[in-house]
Amino acid sequence: MIQEERQIKEAQKNPKAFKVLYDAHYKTIFLFIYHRVHDKEITADLTSQVFLKALINLKNYQYKNVPFSAWLMRIASNEVGQYYRKTKKMRCISINDVMIEQIVEEVDTSDLENLTNKLLSAIQKLQEDAVKILELRFYEKRSFKEIGQILNITENYAKVKTYRVLDKLKTAMNYE
Amino acid sequence: MSKYKFIKIDQELDDNDILQTKDFNSLLRNYRGYQLKILSIKVVVFISILALAILLFMNRFKPQMTEDKVIIPFSEDTIVVENTIPDKPGNPVGKSPGDKIIKESDKQKKEQSSESNLAMEYRQAIPQNGYDKLYDFFNQNLQLPDTISLANDIEVMVTCTIDKDGNAKNIDVLQGSSHIIIKETKRLVKEMPPWHPAIIAGDTVASSVSFSLRYIIK
Numbered sequence: 001m002i003q004e005e006r007q008i009k010e011a012q013k014n015p016k017a018f019k020v021l022y023d024a025h026y027k028t029i030f031l032f033i034y035h036r037v038h039d040k041e042i043t044a045d046l047t048s049q050v051f052l053k054a055l056i057n058l059k060n061y062q063y064k065n066v067p068f069s070a071w072l073m074r075i076a077s078n079e080v081g082q083y084y085r086k087t088k089k090m091r092c093i094s095i096n097d098v099m100i101e102q103i104v105e106e107v108d109t110s111d112l113e114n115l116t117n118k119l120l121s122a123i124q125k126l127q128e129d130a131v132k133i134l135e136l137r138f139y140e141k142r143s144f145k146e147i148g149q150i151l152n153i154t155e156n157y158a159k160v161k162t163y164r165v166l167d168k169l170k171t172a173m174n175y176e
Numbered sequence: 177m178s179k180y181k182f183i184k185i186d187q188e189l190d191d192n193d194i195l196q197t198k199d200f201n202s203l204l205r206n207y208r209g210y211q212l213k214i215l216s217i218k219v220v221v222f223i224s225i226l227a228l229a230i231l232l233f234m235n236r237f238k239p240q241m242t243e244d245k246v247i248i249p250f251s252e253d254t255i256v257v258e259n260t261i262p263d264k265p266g267n268p269v270g271k272s273p274g275d276k277i278i279k280e281s282d283k284q285k286k287e288q289s290s291e292s293n294l295a296m297e298y299r300q301a302i303p304q305n306g307y308d309k310l311y312d313f314f315n316q317n318l319q320l321p322d323t324i325s326l327a328n329d330i331e332v333m334v335t336c337t338i339d340k341d342g343n344a345k346n347i348d349v350l351q352g353s354s355h356i357i358i359k360e361t362k363r364l365v366k367e368m369p370p371w372h373p374a375i376i377a378g379d380t381v382a383s384s385v386s387f388s389l390r391y392i393i394k
Contacts, residue, residue: 015204019200022203030189030194030197035185040189040197048197048202052206056210090178090181091179092180093180093181093183094183095184096184123182124178124180131180
């Protein structure tokens with residue numbers, strides 16, 4: 001963390017020094033966006049936008065013992081949201097079997113096979129904020145602390161929000 | 177209707193695929209371009225504010241022309257009178273308190289020019305039948321005692337006020353050494369036919385007139 005803080009301060013004085021942070025976090029941000037956009041070209045564009053905005057606003061950034069990547073992901077999340085608002089395309093959600101299994105376990109103890117479709121239908125009814133929580137927690141397997149840092153909320157509130165989303169899914173699935 | 181599209185990811189992207197899209201130099205170029213754009217905007221705003229400030233400053237110190245300092249060119253035949261107070265008996269035109277004659281012509285005045293708002297028509301008081309007839313009146317009505325003897329010709333200066341009705345008032349005779357002459361002159365002036373009164377801007381006004389009379393020994 002101290003090293004990261006030093007790197008940030010260097011980059012604030014000299015834009016060329018930003019390369020260190022750029023190299024360190026490029027892949028993370030790229031994949032973050034790719035899981036939400038599912039197009040390599042668009043992902044590359046959005047990633048360069050994220051780093052440009054980060055460089056422009058770097059002088060206002062204050063290191064507060066929160067990973068720099070959390071700030072970058074926040075910018076990335078906003079860029080993805082903006083992209084979908086502009087293009088009015090359907091939002092992509094990356095899923096895998098492990099993710100489905102984990103969510104089903106959280107909301108229901110019944111048979112997984114019959115519930116996958118119900119779950120996916122229930123997710124369709126969620127708002128964008130709720131979907132973000134699901135992606136961060138169950139697809140990317142981030143801790144509540146990390147989720148809080150990325151969404152700029154407390155760790156506790158990240159936990160509360162996650163369980164509220166699961167409750168909504170449970171309710172939606174019970175009505176199916 | 178579906179809001180989201182679910183995509184099952186079986187395999188993550190290759191690192192090479194990701195690294196191919198990395199270009200820090202391009203990022204730096206875009207950043208410099210952005211900085212230049214912001215600087216241009218700041219320069220334009222600064223110049224605009226400076227120009228506005230200069231304009232305001234210049235406007236503030238521009239000499240103001242007030243109405244009472246406007247000078248209107250006039251010919252010799254025109255009288256420009258400020259603060260004329262007509263209808264004051266005994267006060268000749270232009271000599272009332274606060275009056276100020278800038279220029280006066282001895283001739284009969286022209287009609288006011290439509291181009292000059294401050295030039296006003298002025299006409300002096302004149303005998304109704306002219307000065308020749310007036311002197312004829314004086315000659316015909318002069319009554320001096322036979323006993324009077326004059327060593328030399330006597331010239332007197334008569335000043336009086338011709339009121340709005342054309343009658344002589346405040347008659348004064350100057351430069352006469354003989355009191356009989358002075359008395360007779362005053363009588364003649366008092367009884368002389370009415371005059372055309374002076375006119376200023378269409379209004380008849382009282383005015384001061386003066387003329388000389390010469391008594392010649394024959």
